[in-house]
Amino acid sequence: xxxxxxxxxxxxxxxxxxxxxxxxxxxxxxxxxxxxxxxxxxxxxxxxxxxxxxxxxxxxxxxxxxxxxxxxxxxxxxxxxxxxxxxxxxxxxxxxxxxxxxxxxxxxxxxxx
Amino acid sequence: xxxxxxxxxxxxxxxxxxxxxxxxxxxxxxxxxxxxxxxxxxxxxxxxxxxxxxxxxxxxxxxxxxxxxxxxxxxxxxxxxxxxxxxxxxxxxxxxxxxxxxxxxxxxxxxxx
DNA sequence: CTATCGTCCTCTACATTGTAGAATTCCAGC
DNA sequence: GCTGGAATTCTACAATGTAGAGGACGATAG
Numbered sequence: 001x002x003x004x005x006x007x008x009x010x011x012x013x014x015x016x017x018x019x020x021x022x023x024x025x026x027x028x029x030x031x032x033x034x035x036x037x038x039x040x041x042x043x044x045x046x047x048x049x050x051x052x053x054x055x056x057x058x059x060x061x062x063x064x065x066x067x068x069x070x071x072x073x074x075x076x077x078x079x080x081x082x083x084x085x086x087x088x089x090x091x092x093x094x095x096x097x098x099x100x101x102x103x104x105x106x107x108x109x110x111x112x113x
Numbered sequence: 114x115x116x117x118x119x120x121x122x123x124x125x126x127x128x129x130x131x132x133x134x135x136x137x138x139x140x141x142x143x144x145x146x147x148x149x150x151x152x153x154x155x156x157x158x159x160x161x162x163x164x165x166x167x168x169x170x171x172x173x174x175x176x177x178x179x180x181x182x183x184x185x186x187x188x189x190x191x192x193x194x195x196x197x198x199x200x201x202x203x204x205x206x207x208x209x210x211x212x213x214x215x216x217x218x219x220x221x222x223x224x225x226x
Numbered sequence: 227c228t229a230t231c232g233t234c235c236t237c238t239a240c241a242t243t244g245t246a247g248a249a250t251t252c253c254a255g256c
Numbered sequence: 257g258c259t260g261g262a263a264t265t266c267t268a269c270a271a272t273g274t275a276g277a278g279g280a281c282g283a284t285a286g
Binding site: 124142143144160161164165168183184185186187188189 | 261262263264265266267272273
């Protein structure tokens with residue numbers, strides 16, 4: 001069965017969170033990740049939602065965190081692990097298969113009723 | 114805030130289901146939708162999972178169903194509503210924003226550890 | 227030195243989605 | 257009328273999504 005690992009597919013919010021971490025790089029701590037997700041999705045977000053997800057992702061080994069001081073309460077900086085990057089990549093690949101061959105123009109037309 | 118509607122984002126499985134319906138068109142009844150999702154995602158799927166989702170999507174008005182006979186128990190054929198097509202389209206648009214500017218080559222590199 | 231302010235994180239609780247599988251209904255043909 | 261395959265319905269539970277109150281930390285004004 002080749003390199004076919006047994007993914008639990010990432011949830012939508014998990015994917016958004018992982019990408020936000022990837023994007024913000026050295027600034028990937030809770031509050032900042034939240035702002036980034038809000039920016040991209042255009043909707044407000046409770047801070048608890050972000051940390052809950054960040055924690056779950058870390059528990060699964062897709063993220064890793066360390067504490068750094070910064071004049072104020074210490075920040076918890078996150079970064080992707082190799083597994084995290086792999087999961088993101090797989091998620092993209094699967095979605096590409098999902099949409100392959102779908103007629104987007106038709107979709108648009110249908111959306112107009 | 115322009116035409117910014119307040120739709121709840123589609124879940125991963127909801128999206129897969131909607132696309133499977135879109136794809137299978139006139140053959141979009143439960144068992145067949147299931148096969149289509151299995152084909153695309155490469156993993157097996159309990160039939161109950163499919164119907165539960167199909168029902169929820171119909172309840173939200175993203176799908177619509179009608180019964181048709183077919184030599185055996187009648188089939189429940191699904192099709193996208195305009196809202197359903199719109200939700201799919203929005204989902205794609207948001208994901209595009211999400212990933213815009215992300216360096217995929219770097220992601221791949223990270224995935225290799 | 228202590229009150230208070232802004233920043234950031236922790237915790238708890240609950241709603242929505244995701245997932246499974248047993249039970250049931252329906253025709254067809256024997 | 258029984259049996260078998262195809263299809264759906266029902267019930268239950270796990271995982272993810274979401275919210276917000278509360279607590280810890282350091283800076284600094286008084």
